[in-house]
Amino acid sequence: MTEEIIIAGFGGQGVLSMGKILAYSGVMEDKEVSWMPSYGPEQRGGTSNVTVIISDERICSPIISKYDTAIVLNQQSLDKFENTVKPGGLLIYDPNGITREPTRKDVNIYKIAATEKAQEMGISKVFNMVVLGGFLKLKPIVGSEFIHKGLEKSLPARHHNLIPQNEEAIEIGKGLIEAVHTL
Amino acid sequence: MANLDIVKPENLVYTKTKVLTDNVMHYCPGCGHGTAHRIIAEVIDEMGIQDKTIGVSPVGCSVLAYNYFDVDFQEAAHGRAPAVATAIKRLNPDCFVFTYQGDGDLAAIGTAETIHAANRGENITMVFINNGIYGMTGGQMAPTTLVGMKSATTPYGRRVDLNGYPLRITELLATLPGTYYVTRQSVHTPANVRKAKAAIRKAFENQKLQKGLSFVEICSSCNSGWKMTPVQANKWMEENMFPNYPLGDIKVDGKLCENITADRLVLDHPLTVVNK
Amino acid sequence: MAKELKLMKGNEAIARAMIASGTDGYFGYPITPQSEVMETLMAEKPWETTGMVVLQAESELASINMVYGGAATGKKVATSSSSPGISLMQEGLTYLAGAEIPCVIMNAMRGGPGLGTIQPAQSDYFQSVKGGGHGDYQLYTIAPSSVQEMYDFVFDAWDIAFKYRNPVLILTDGAIGQCMEKCYTRDFIPRWTEEERRQHAPWGTWGKPANRSHNIITSLELESSRQEVFNQKLQAKYREMEEKEVRFEALNCEDADYIFVAYGTSARICMKSMELARAKGLKVGLLRLITLYPFPKKQIAELAKKVKGMLCVEMSAGQMIEDVKLAANCSIPIEHYGRFGGIIPSPEEVLEAMEKEIVK
Numbered sequence: 001m002t003e004e005i006i007i008a009g010f011g012g013q014g015v016l017s018m019g020k021i022l023a024y025s026g027v028m029e030d031k032e033v034s035w036m037p038s039y040g041p042e043q044r045g046g047t048s049n050v051t052v053i054i055s056d057e058r059i060c061s062p063i064i065s066k067y068d069t070a071i072v073l074n075q076q077s078l079d080k081f082e083n084t085v086k087p088g089g090l091l092i093y094d095p096n097g098i099t100r101e102p103t104r105k106d107v108n109i110y111k112i113a114a115t116e117k118a119q120e121m122g123i124s125k126v127f128n129m130v131v132l133g134g135f136l137k138l139k140p141i142v143g144s145e146f147i148h149k150g151l152e153k154s155l156p157a158r159h160h161n162l163i164p165q166n167e168e169a170i171e172i173g174k175g176l177i178e179a180v181h182t183l
Numbered sequence: 184m185a186n187l188d189i190v191k192p193e194n195l196v197y198t199k200t201k202v203l204t205d206n207v208m209h210y211c212p213g214c215g216h217g218t219a220h221r222i223i224a225e226v227i228d229e230m231g232i233q234d235k236t237i238g239v240s241p242v243g244c245s246v247l248a249y250n251y252f253d254v255d256f257q258e259a260a261h262g263r264a265p266a267v268a269t270a271i272k273r274l275n276p277d278c279f280v281f282t283y284q285g286d287g288d289l290a291a292i293g294t295a296e297t298i299h300a301a302n303r304g305e306n307i308t309m310v311f312i313n314n315g316i317y318g319m320t321g322g323q324m325a326p327t328t329l330v331g332m333k334s335a336t337t338p339y340g341r342r343v344d345l346n347g348y349p350l351r352i353t354e355l356l357a358t359l360p361g362t363y364y365v366t367r368q369s370v371h372t373p374a375n376v377r378k379a380k381a382a383i384r385k386a387f388e389n390q391k392l393q394k395g396l397s398f399v400e401i402c403s404s405c406n407s408g409w410k411m412t413p414v415q416a417n418k419w420m421e422e423n424m425f426p427n428y429p430l431g432d433i434k435v436d437g438k439l440c441e442n443i444t445a446d447r448l449v450l451d452h453p454l455t456v457v458n459k
Numbered sequence: 460m461a462k463e464l465k466l467m468k469g470n471e472a473i474a475r476a477m478i479a480s481g482t483d484g485y486f487g488y489p490i491t492p493q494s495e496v497m498e499t500l501m502a503e504k505p506w507e508t509t510g511m512v513v514l515q516a517e518s519e520l521a522s523i524n525m526v527y528g529g530a531a532t533g534k535k536v537a538t539s540s541s542s543p544g545i546s547l548m549q550e551g552l553t554y555l556a557g558a559e560i561p562c563v564i565m566n567a568m569r570g571g572p573g574l575g576t577i578q579p580a581q582s583d584y585f586q587s588v589k590g591g592g593h594g595d596y597q598l599y600t601i602a603p604s605s606v607q608e609m610y611d612f613v614f615d616a617w618d619i620a621f622k623y624r625n626p627v628l629i630l631t632d633g634a635i636g637q638c639m640e641k642c643y644t645r646d647f648i649p650r651w652t653e654e655e656r657r658q659h660a661p662w663g664t665w666g667k668p669a670n671r672s673h674n675i676i677t678s679l680e681l682e683s684s685r686q687e688v689f690n691q692k693l694q695a696k697y698r699e700m701e702e703k704e705v706r707f708e709a710l711n712c713e714d715a716d717y718i719f720v721a722y723g724t725s726a727r728i729c730m731k732s733m734e735l736a737r738a739k740g741l742k743v744g745l746l747r748l749i750t751l752y753p754f755p756k757k758q759i760a761e762l763a764k765k766v767k768g769m770l771c772v773e774m775s776a777g778q779m780i781e782d783v784k785l786a787a788n789c790s791i792p793i794e795h796y797g798r799f800g801g802i803i804p805s806p807e808e809v810l811e812a813m814e815k816e817i818v819k
Contacts, residue, residue: 035639060730062638065805235666249675255664257531258677260554266521267528273512274529299517
């Protein structure tokens with residue numbers, strides 16, 4: 001199993017930490033992982049993305065241009081990464097602020113209204129976990145017990161009291177994700 | 184009576200300290216380096232710290248200082264001695280560390296390292312030989328060359344409009360909170376040698392206190408570079424260097440000395456030397 | 460500190476490995492994309508645990524000379540920087556090589572020339588292995604291509620540095636520095652005791668005891684005949700390194716018709732390109748260079764007898780290819796493919812270049 005994922009959105013949406021939690025969960029499940037952020041001016045321009053690869057084998061390149069899954073959380077990211085999903089792959093987007101819907105017919109497309117839901121429930125801080133939950137519903141590449149361990153490892157000890165809230169958000173995400181176009 | 188007849192222990196009035204090696208110094212006759220070396224070596228000997236002293240030599244006339252001091256020594260890249268000494272001291276805090284640098288090394292190419300080592304309050308001793316000229320490369324302008332003073336690269340005398348002012352880095356360093364002792368001495372008379380040696384001793388003793396950097400400038404002559412006899416050079420130094428570079432303590436035990444007024448620190452109009 | 464499995468950035472791995480490998484001092488100056496090295500060290504406060512000294516210098520010029528001063532006392536002293544900072548350090552590096560001072564320097568390469576970009580590049584190859592500073596000297600140059608290697612190579616670097624009394628350059632780039640991967644950390648090696656330091660560095664300036672003559676660290680020799688003898692000694696040392704210390708990884712080279720030659724981030728990309736090629740039925744292998752100096756000349760010469768062509772992939776305009784061509788004696792087609800200025804090539808375009816330029 002090798003899953004190559006790009007997660008992209010605005011800075012502040014928790015894109016990097018979502019990738020880190022996913023990667024750490026993979027480590028806990030004894031898988032090979034890599035986490036490669038965009039850095040530098042691109043980051044300062046307000047958008048942020050990270051490539052996460054989880055595999056049973058040695059990972060070739062942490063930097064790739066085609067992905068099994070793209071998780072895009074704003075319009076710029078959808079525009080930039082829609083065409084990088086491998087045919088038959090998965091595209092997940094949050095409809096909040098989206099003015100141009102994805103158009104590809106050769107990939108599975110799902111949407112998750114995580115921004116809206118998180119605001120409604122007053123849990124904006126764990127918005128990214130709602131999205132992660134949606135992804136894990138479709139591709140359970142790491143077990144939930146390892147997600148728990150991943151949260152423990154990637155959050156500083158002073159934030160460990162927030163783990164239950166994070167896990168709750170993941171569960172909410174699993175129920176929230178809906179198909180737009182499937183193969 | 185043959186000369187050798189008087190070489191008897193009871194006639195001995197002076198002997199070279201064992202902290203200097205037997206190597207013959209390459210310095211020009213009349214140069215202050217030999218005397219400066221000797222008083223540093225004597226202080227190391229008298230303090231009994233030969234086995235704990237690490238010296239750093241510069242690029243310049245004293246590049247080969249390591250051949251003359253019988254202590255462990257490093258030869259630094261041009262201007263970098265304060266950075267080199269910083270790490271030696273940080274990693275070997277029980278050692279006594281000193282740099283020995285000329286005006287080009289310390290106050291031109293190495294200005295940044297000098298100021299930052301002083302500003303960090305490194306517990307080292309810096310000995311600064313200021314003779315207002317680049318001796319080793321053949322008498323070019325130094326940052327401390329006086330206004331009007333001739334050199335190989337200021338053949339008609341240093342011009343403020345072209346070359347800027349003589350840099351009084353010693354006064355500048357005294358204003359930094361990281362310096363604990365800042366003084367200017369000379370070694371051109373026996374009385375001055377005694378004072379300079381006391382200053383060197385204080386600068387080394389201060390390392391035990393761990394209160395900051397000790398800086399000893401030795402205003403020195405360069406009779407070869409100045410194209411004078413040693414005696415002329417000493418006289419010229421008294422008449423021209425000292426008014427620009429007044430001798431004496433500037434900062435002692437972390438405090439500016441009482442006679443160091445703002446006017447003394449900031450010399451608005453450096454005195455011009457007319458035709459050396 | 461015991462062994463542990465952690466997810467960490469390459470830059471963080473360098474810092475943690477320094478602490479774990481008994482490094483005595485780190486002197487650095489912030490520059491993107493490797494500032495996390497000093498940031499990690501400062502956050503870890505190793506001076507409270509191992510006694511390691513960490514200091515932010517006023518410039519790279521100062522930090523490399525602090526390395527000189529500290530390392531010349533026989534202690535393990537390191538620094539890190541990125542391309543423009545490494546350029547500033549060249550004077551210090553040639554002095555370190557000339558005075559035969561063991562030390563470790565990490566360069567997280569970014570795109571140049573000049574201030575360039577902060578994005579990853581591999582355009583400092585020539586600077587790293589062909590001198591950089593003045594004079595005939597070599598830095599042992601080792602190129603990690605994973606976070607684990609970033610960690611492990613710090614340990615290896617100390618062994619080589621002291622074995623040969625030579626500076627070691629860990630040549631990496633912003634991508635590996637910023638990338639997070641699994642990393643197995645090691646048991647801490649304590650910093651050397653006073654006794655051990657004297658044993659490992661009898662030449663060090665740590666204070667002259669009565670029973671030895673004074674140790675002098677210098678690269679100055681005014682007598683040319685003696686300077687020549689010294690240079691011959693240095694060259695003999697380099698030949699010994701070339702003989703004994705070459706490192707590389709050959710992947711799928713046994714049955715390969717075509718070979719990628721790459722190091723660091725480019726090698727990782729080539730691994731993917733190789734996977735794509737094999738899926739298409741192309742017999743492609745990868746020679747991943749680990750040491751860039753000493754360069755695996757013999758291995759390339761042997762491979763050149765077996766394969767039909769080589770593609771050198773480097774995030775530069777083509778620097779490493781010169782050494783590959785020399786080693787292969789231009790006996791087979793050898794081409795370069797590279798992106799530069801901070802652009803990382805995709806595995807697909809690398810494969811396409813292989814098909815276009817070499818397979819044809």
